[in-house]
Amino acid sequence: MTAGSRGDVAPYTGLGAALARGGHEVTLVTHALFEPLTAGSGVRFHPTPVDPHAELHSERGRGLHTSTTGLGKLLRVVSMARSAAEEMTDDLVRAARGADAVLAAGAVAPLGRAIAEGLTLPSLGLFLQPQHPTREFGAPMLGGRSLGTVGNHLGGLAVTTAVDQVFTRALRRLHTRHGMTLPGLTAIRRAHERARWPVLHGFSEAVVPRPRDWRPGLEIAGYWWPYDTRTLPPEVEEFLAAGPAPVFVGLGSATVPDPERLSGEIVRALRAAGLRGIIQQGWAGLAARTDDMITVGDVPHASLFPRTAAVVHHAGAGTTAAVLRAGVPAVPVPVQFDAGFWAARLVALGTAPCAVPLRRLTAGALAPALRRAVGDPAHRDRAQDVARRLAEEDGVAPVLAALDRLAK
DSSP states (O other): OSSGGGGGGHHHHHHHHHHHTTOOOOOEEEGGGGGGTTTTTOOEEEEEEEOOHHHHHHHHHGGGOOSSSSSHHHHHHHHHHHHHHHHHHHHHHHHHHTOOOOEEGGGGGGHHHHHHTTOOOOEEEEHHHHSOSSSSOOOOGOOOOHHHHHHHHHHHHHEEEEEEEEHHHHHHHHHHHHOOOOOOHHHHHHHHHHHHHOESSOOTTTTTTOOOOTTTTEEEOOOOOOOOOOOOOOOHHHHHHHHOOOOOEEEOOOOSSSSHHHHHHHHHHHHTTTOOOEEEEETTTOOOOTTTEEEEEEOOOOHHHGGEEEEEEEEHHHHHHHHHHHHHOOEEEOOOOHHHHHHHHHHHTTTTOOOGGGGGGGGHHHHHHHHHHHHOOHHHHHHHHEEEEEEEESSHHHHHHHHHHHOO
């Protein structure tokens, strides 16, 4: 079970397909909007209410851009998510009844644990970001900026507490509508921590080394690649064949306050750097109508990214993974939450020359970053080195092993 934007869902389609090939019956439980992602994968789908696209484009969703700090954005999203979590609860319970185990994404982990507890089912966590407190780096959901060893740990604890608060009304719903007598979410979490509740993380140690102060049971499995058998549209193939490798620009499921202004800045930056561009409309509504640029809708990243000169992206966990897998340079444009953390990782790895945060994105800032990303071969060399390491990893095997342990 998972919730959120496409990046919070797509990796589980590939993982689910691999588990199904391994003999498991898998149901992906998430927003109805994402049911097409499982088509042909062998993964069943159970829809839940709430349309994340509509939520992010609502007045409350647009209000996220008025917060200038990670903490401010977190408090706003907690308020938004509280009612959504309550609305999803009944379907999460329906999907879990009759199952043998609950696998909970980080976005719904407190509720997933509670439902499993109420139905007396084993459970484990499947997280796409590091969510447990550590002294080694700042809390990713607060942007990842280091506050020192003590500050990092306290920031992680603050995020954990805030996430618990998202599900307080949902927990009451488990009691009043489903007859589950449960302790509070904090008590459930602490009990699971003492019992070393297993959590597998869907990223690579080549990108984020396992923190040395994490307790046993917190494992880094490796990336789970989305299930996607699509090919590129003919117009994209024609554009790729018509000239030098272009730069892909897309902000995924992120929204922006002024799409027209931002699109103009991107076009001017690409032209100043002498580069062609493929602009993905995405949830931000970007667009470009020129001879040297095209606008596309949803396209398979795995097919397109390896054929680009560089990728400008919002630094979500899923797109960051796709860029690293492709072995191409990047210019991350972190928007909010964990994007700052992943952007910093790309810079530290040497696959990106720098980050250009959304609030500072102008043609004058983006153009030199693009010149460095494309013009300095060291960034591509480092990106290809990381891609080779990722190609040698199997993120599914640790999950299969964890399920075997649950079964026993």
